[in-house]
Amino acid sequence: MTTVVQNPGVPALAVTSVSKSFDGVAALNGCDLVVSQGSVTGLVGPNGAGKSTLLNVMSGLIRPDAGSLALFGHDVTGRPPRAMARAGLVRTFQLSRELAGLTALENVMLALTSPRLESVRACFAGPVQFARQERERAETAFVLLKRVGLDAKADELAGRLSGGQKKLLELARALALKPRIILLDEPTAGVNPTLRHSIADMIRDINAHGVTFALVEHDMGFVARLCDEVVVLAEGRNLLRGQYADVMADKAVVTAYLGAVA
16 A cells, blocks of 8 residues: 655545444444544544444444545545554554563564565574664664653563553554554543543654544543544534534533433
8 A cells, every 4th residue: 555645735534424333233324523634633422422433444443334534635445454554544442452471662563573574585684684673673662662651661571561551552552653643542541640641741742743643532631631623423423523622511512421401
């Protein structure tokens, strides 16, 4: 897949009229979403609103029944996750997917693995060249761990990290793929309040260096602090889009979250 070149005139990600059903039950029903380049966009809504399904569609894990997906102006509808990652879109998961028996450093090194390094041709590389390549990967992985505040845990088995540290490890692995846009699935789930603030600061710092974010999150304080724009889903379709204060003051949003008030 050809690398997507950013164009300030088009959205980083555009979801148009996407629908998806499971066993006849609609999870998404004509859903639209626009993520502006350089933004941090929050995707919120009550349980069952379709947020996770939409994130899976956007990352290529599932194919929509209808509708389209464009990444930096290029149609990527139905492309698998590996193609989306090559195009610049990567994601993290609500439940971390680290390799528990490897160290934090080794987990990030795996994300840095080059197809060239793993090719048959690489098998004939001399031991000196191979050792140099491995050392360079380890150095790069350590820099990424330091960027997310995990450098002191580089040699710790990933399975022994706390829930919050595993979230940071997922972020480091995402950065290893040199993304243009990162989708975050509940980045503060199971994370203590102090670390939540640190995660927000890290996301803002990475965003300031040109990476766009779209995130699903239930912590409204985190969303209010971090997101430039908020999109509310309800019953598989868009309910409202705007800045946090305006969205949360809307009566339709209150009803969607709390139910109709008699």
